[in-house]
Each structure stands twice: as C-alpha cells, then as structure tokens.
Amino acid sequence: MPPSLDGLVLAPVADQAPGQVGTRTRFTYHERDGVIWADYAGGDVVHGHLVGTREGDRLDFRYVQLKHDGTTSSGHCVSTVVELPDGRVRLDETWEWESQAGSGTSVVEQVTEHDD
Structure with missing residues (x-):
C-alpha cells in the first residue's frame, strides 16, 4: 500500500479554473482505518x-x-x-462538481518545508 496521508500537506501543481482551487491552496490530510479527511484553504x-x-x-x-x-x-x-521517486506523495484526481456544472482532472503533490 502507498504511504499514509495522515499529517501530509499537499498542493495543486497547476491552477484550475478561476475562482477554484489553485497552487496557493493547501490541503492538510488525515487518515485512520480507511477513512480520510482534509481541511483546505x-x-x-x-x-x-x-x-x-x-x-x-x-x-x-x-x-x-x-x-x-x-x-x-x-x-x-x-x-x-502515487509515491513519487523522491518519496513524496502525489494524488491523481478526477473530480466533478455536484452543486454546479463542471468536471475535470487535477494533480496535487506533497509539499515539503522548503516548498511552502
């Protein structure tokens, strides 16, 4: 199994559409017993x-x-x-809005201290 997400901070590698998640957004993930959750801003x-x-x-x-x-x-x-060659974690995402029109793909990668 790829590494745990618990306590990791991830960020998009590219901006999405205007007004959405972008490279300045940070996701702080938590994981326990098959349950995941995150706060982001x-x-x-x-x-x-x-x-x-x-x-x-x-x-x-x-x-x-x-x-x-x-x-x-x-x-x-x-x-x-996905575990990257340098040991960081990447998420390859396929998403769809439920409250409005739109769908797409995105990539978020673990942020290291010197990236932030």
Whole structure:
C-alpha cells in the first residue's frame, strides 16, 4: 500500500479554473482505518473540507468549500495515491462538481518545508 496521508500537506501543481482551487491552496490530510479527511484553504478558497474513504491506493471523497465571494460549492472526487521517486506523495484526481456544472482532472503533490 502507498504511504499514509495522515499529517501530509499537499498542493495543486497547476491552477484550475478561476475562482477554484489553485497552487496557493493547501490541503492538510488525515487518515485512520480507511477513512480520510482534509481541511483546505488558500487562493480563492476561504475554507474547504473533504471526507471519504481509502481502499489501497484509491480515495473516494466528497468536498465542500466556501470562496471569498461568499459562494459555496460541493463535489465528488476519486483519486489515486502515487509515491513519487523522491518519496513524496502525489494524488491523481478526477473530480466533478455536484452543486454546479463542471468536471475535470487535477494533480496535487506533497509539499515539503522548503516548498511552502
């Protein structure tokens, strides 16, 4: 099994559409007994939260977020956990909004102290 996500901080490697998660967003993950959750903020997101499950290298979760303009949105994401050659963790994500139109893919990678 790929490494635990518990306590890891991850960030997108590229900006998404305007007003969404971007490279300044930081996700702090937690994991226990097949359950995952994270809080996130940064960029256009004031506060976001995700919760779901992990089976092997597959994450399946729902997310909700509040943006600086006062709007909220929610969606569903399935991610694959990948261990990078340098030991960091990457998530390859496929997501879809449930509260609005839109879907896509994204990549988030573990942030090291000197990256932040």
